[in-house]
Amino acid sequence: MRRLLVATLATALTLAGGALPAQAAPTPGGAGLGDDYFPDYGNSGYDVSHYDVRLRYYPGEDRLTGTTTILAAATQDLSSFHLDFVLDVASVKVNNRPATFTREGDHELVVTPPRAVTQGQTMTVVVQYSGVPSNKVAAGYTAWTRTADGALAVGQPEIAWWWFPSNDHPSDKATFDVSVAVPDGVEVLSNGVMPRNPTQDILGWKRWSWRSLHPQATYLAFLAIGQYEITRDTTAGGQQVINAYSELLPQDFEDAAKASVERTAEVVDWGSSIFGPYPFEAQGGVVGPPGALGFALETQTRSVYSSGFFRSGANMSVVVHENAHQWFGDSVSVERWKEIWLNEGFASYAEWLWSEEQGEGTTQEIFDYLYATQPADFWTIAPGDPGAAEIFSGxxxxRGAMTLHQLRLAIGDDDFFELLRTWAAEHKDGDANTAEFIALAEKVSGQQLDELFQDWLYTPSKPAVEGVSALARKAAPKAPKSWAKIQQNHEMLHAH
Structure with missing residues (x-):
């Protein structure tokens, strides 16, 4: 019937002396989303809604085989499109038809489907692949970490390339199913809930399955594979709380790690009282083997910690930092990497708030100490636009946290905490930018705040403050009790 209608319309136009309008030919999707700092990260032309990642991992060889199924919708008429990926690809299918593929650069896989995908059309992309991730170098390094008993896929801003093909940019979030088969006796941790217990197959392998029910940035998806002790609990609201500790940890590190990470649910409850309802379906943490990582990362629902955070005892500050990210960075993600202060400044200020709550130093004392003691080069980096090489700068x-403290002083506690809750609620499961935060701050407070944000976020020099306290005026003020731990955390967090 549709063909008949088109033919009839064409005949009528011809008889009337007219012609059918010419249709534009499909064009390739872009190799990158034009991020200010990483222009070739992510890809244009489509939007992903779900990843199904099904893997088999051989710890002795560090070899990975897998099939990832991507559900997406075209945002233009596509003749081809890019995926970010570095492993060896055996085949690609688009809507059940074999597609051709080529390599471009160090992390681009260019897929050409047998038929163009029209704007608005859904597409199912199935990629089969294999490889040794620790042997693959892209962006100048290997993000995959091989350990004595397995591997860690944890990194920022790049990690997905080494274990699943993706549209790798935080502005394109999706839900995930991750399923990994490993030899019996090996454990696998990932994001979200465990919908069923690990299943045994006839070959002596066990398959672990994880499901993320809320949209998630690709760099926040993680794997921890190896020998882990897993603890499980359930919150009063019925959420799974799953923590895991490498069995390679020395006893003193293990004790300190458990004394910290096992309090995750307490920290989440505290955060909920300040930032609004916890945005996800599960919670927990993973502590990797000694020496495997030099940082912690706020992997969605279940942060991953270097064991080094616990070398001198329990460390609640880092647990607070990473769990504050569940609101600021995970649920509300950055539109572009230049906006990263919206992640790190907020999580750092949460550490200050926890310090005040615990009676180990007020937010004002911490601000004053920082203001008095930071070296000159600290002030030359503008946190609102630090540059690609400085996105993890102190x-x-x-200074991101100091910006928030100055904002709090300017608008008062009532408006400040209403602002944080409103920001987390309005952008839940989405992404946002600094301009939107400033606009919301001005809306909530009824004040004009451009000068404050210009001074603290965008001026590469030390801002002046009114009414500096006696502590801030001292040449060598005494640090609040909490500062040593916060400083240790930030030295490690900056390292990644």
Whole structure:
């Protein structure tokens, strides 16, 4: 019937002396989303809604085989499109038809489907692949970490390339199913809930399955594979709380790690009282083997910690930092990497708030100490636009937190905490930018705040403050009790 209608319309136009309008030919999707700092990260032309990642991992060889199924919708008429990926690809299918594929650059897989995908059309992309991730180098390094008993896929801003093909940019979030088969006796941790207990197959392998029910940025998806002790609990609201500790941890590290990470549910409850309802379906943490990582990362629902955070005892500050990210960075993600202070400044300020709650130093004391003691080069980095090489600079964390403290002083506690809750609620499961935060701050407070944000976020020099306290005026003020732990955390967090 549709063909008949088109033919009839064409005949009528011809008889009337007219012609059918010419249709534009499908065009390739872009190799990148034009991010200010990482222009070739992510890809244009489509939007992903779900990843199904099904893997088999051989720890002795560090070899991975897998099939990832991507559900997406075209945002233009596509003749081809890009995926970010570095492993060896055996085949690609688009809507059940074999597609051709080529390599471009160090992390681009260019897929050409046998038929163009029209704007608005859904597409199912199935990629089969294999490889040794620790042997693959892209962006100048290997993000995959091989350990003595397995591997860690944890990193920022790049990690997905080494274990699943993706549209790798935080502005394109999706839900996930991750399923990994490993030899019996090996454990696998990932994001979200465990919908069923690990299942045994006839070959002596066990398959672990994880499901993320809320949209998630690709860099926040993680794997921890190896020998882990897993603890499980359920919150009063019925959420799974799953923590895991490498069995390679020395006893003193293990004790300190458990004394910290096992309090995750307490920290989440505290955060909920300040930032609004916890945005996800599960919670917990993973502590990797000694020496495997030099940082912690706020992997969605279940943060991953270097064991080094616990070398001198329990460390609640880092647990607070990573769990504050569940609101600021995970649920509300950055539109572009230049906006990263919206992640790190907020999580750092949460550490200050926890310090005040625990009676180990007020937010004002911490601000004053930082203001008095930071070296001159600290102030030359503007956290609102630090540059690609400085996205993990101390200024992004600490001056970002100082910006929030100055905002709090300017608008008052009632408006400040209403602002944080409103920001988390309005952008839940989405992404946002600094301009939107400033606009919301001005709306909530009824004040014009451009000068404050210009001074603290965008000026590469030390801002002046009114009424500086006696502590801030001292040449060598005494640090609040909490500062040593916060400083240790930030030295490690900056390292990644």
């Amino acid at each position: 200024a992004v964390y600490d």
